[in-house]
Amino acid sequence: MNQDTRRQVRENAQYLRNVRPLDPEEIHEYVEGEPHPAVVRQVLREEAFDLGLVERDDGTFVPAPDGRLSVSFDGVERFPDDHEQRVLDLLSEWGGIEWDRGDSGDRLRERIRDIKERYLRGQGVEYDELTALGYAVYHLPDYYAVASHVLADLAADGLLPSQLRVLDVGAGVGGPALALLDLLPDDALLDYHAVEPSAAADVLEAMLDDVDGNVRWEVHRDLAEDFDPEGALDATSRGDGDDADAFDLVVFGNVLSELDDPSAVARRYLDALADDGTLLALAPADRNTALGLREVERDLADDGPATVYAPTVRLWPHQSPESESWSFDRKPDIEVPSMQKRLDDAGGGTGEFVNTDVQYAYSVLRRDGRTGFDVTPDRGTHAPMADAEQYVTDRVNLLAIKLSHDLSEREGANPLFLLGDGSQAVDHFAVVTEASVLNEDLRRADYGDLLAFENALVLWNDDEGAYNVVVDAETVVDRAR
Incomplete structure (x- = not known):
């Protein structure tokens, strides 16, 4: 197809888009040479994002809705x-129908062991085909669950437009x-x-291969350090306006810890x-990667151009x-995927190759100054955690964000929660010594919720090197939100 044909299809679509549904059977008659309607349909699909069109079940195209993305989750x-x-299809292509048994199963299990061992040691991983398959079996299900929870929250807060351009850095x-x-x-x-x-791109392309509907996708096989996001935008401009050549969402999913200079x-x-x-x-929620994430967050928000929207x-x-x-969220475990059970059962059924935990650290950053809480504390009412040394042993009022689930490790121990207000020099932990209906919001609040504490006793915990906010x-x- 020549560019003149594409241009004419676009021009007709722009003219008719607000008049009536665009039917390739009609538009092809308005294009010089009358290309086949299937050709017109393909052009409209390829240009749909730039033209702001969605394809309906009847094969016609109509204007996509404006405004914020609304999802059901x-x-x-x-x-x-x-x-x-x-x-499973990829595994069968690689190792046969019984990929989980014999030499292929042994190799895959050994590679997953190596991935986990290197991760714990903070060592790099060589991403070949076997490593990519190991990640798909062991990590893809929980990564999918994590991304689903966080992306749904972003949509619920109105942070994602219904015409959405996304850059997924280190997409794995x-x-x-898939969550999106x-x-x-x-x-x-x-x-x-x-x-x-890496070779993970081969798996990713296979996972996206049969995506249809109103989705345009491309995998760029570049290092994050070398990729030019502006180049990708130039190639897929969506029209006029200050944000025509910009991404609505940039994702760094479990990749910052693998970069030499993540900030x-x-x-x-x-x-x-x-x-x-x-x-x-x-x-991931483990100490090293979660704290590394906070270091990047602080570099970008406290020493840079961004603002922390959530959770800290x-x-x-x-x-x-x-x-x-050290802050991370936790959601209910997912069911054991059948591919993990197969691999684990064939290796002795010890649970070594089952990964159903949904625990993660995350940071949501913005450039427009917007945060998740439209509130500015007043020193006349609330005490900043930065001044904790001045009011230790006193009862004070605090505004704080709940930054953990219950951290108490022993049955019957006092519930314990990490708190933060963005000013703290050392960690603050809320300790519930006497539960009551007056303070039950602390236990019931979700991770990341804003809480107002009235008459809380602040003590220094020398053993932990932290402040205890005693809730009695x-x-x-x-809840303050």
Whole structure:
């Protein structure tokens, strides 16, 4: 097809899009040479994002809805069967129908062991075909669940447009991509770009191969450090306007810990965000990667151009945290995927190759100054955690974000929760010594919720090197959002 034919199809679509549904059977008559309607349909599909069109079941195209993305989400109970079947097909192509047994099963189990061991030691992993398949079996289900929860929250907060352009940096075998595709309603438009240089890109492309509907996708096999996001935008411009050549969402999913200078790389990708765009960083919940994520967050937000939207919002203006803040969220486990059970059973059934935990650290950054809480504390009412040394042993009022689930390790121990207000120099932990209806919001609140503490006793815990915010019968805790 020549460019003149494409131009004429676009011009007719632009003229008729607000008049009536665009029918390729009609439009082909208005194009010089009358190309086959199937050719017109293909052009409209390829240009749909730039033209703001969605394809309906009857084969016609209509204007895509404007505004914010609205999704339906009730949690993740299991890794979807259709996604798992694609992974099983890849495993069968690689190792035969009984890929989980014999030499192929032994090799795959040994590679997964090696991946986990290298991860615990902080060592790099060589991404060949076997490693990519190991990630698909062992990590893809929980990565999918994690991304589903966080992306659904972003949509619920109105941070994602219904015509959505996404850059997934270090996309791996497809956790965020599949989660996003499953969340999108039928009338949403998605322009998805993945940056993945390793053999994981082969798995990702296979997972996306039969994607239809109103989705345009491309996998860029470049290192995150080398990829030019502006180049990808130039190639897929969606029209006029300040944000025409910008991404609405940039995702770093479990990749920052693998970069030599993660802050510098992430800072460069901030420049590719739309003015009202969002950068989402995800990391495993273990101590090293979760704390590494917070270091990048602080480099970008406290020493750079971004603002923390969630969860570790800086409530006090011109204040930055210096505490360790090992903070992560936890969701219900997913069901054991059949591919993990097969691999584990063939290796002795010890559970070594089952991974159903959904625990993760995350950071949501913005360029427009917007945060998850429209509140500015008043020193006349609330005490900043930065001044804790001045009011230790006193009862005070605090505004704080709940940054953990219950951390108490012994049965019958006092419930314990990490808190933060964005100003703390050291960690603060709420300790519930006397539970009551007046403070039950602390226990019931979700991770990341804003809480108001009234008459809480602040003590220094020398053993832990942290402050305890004692919640007793005299303390009132309410949700502040």
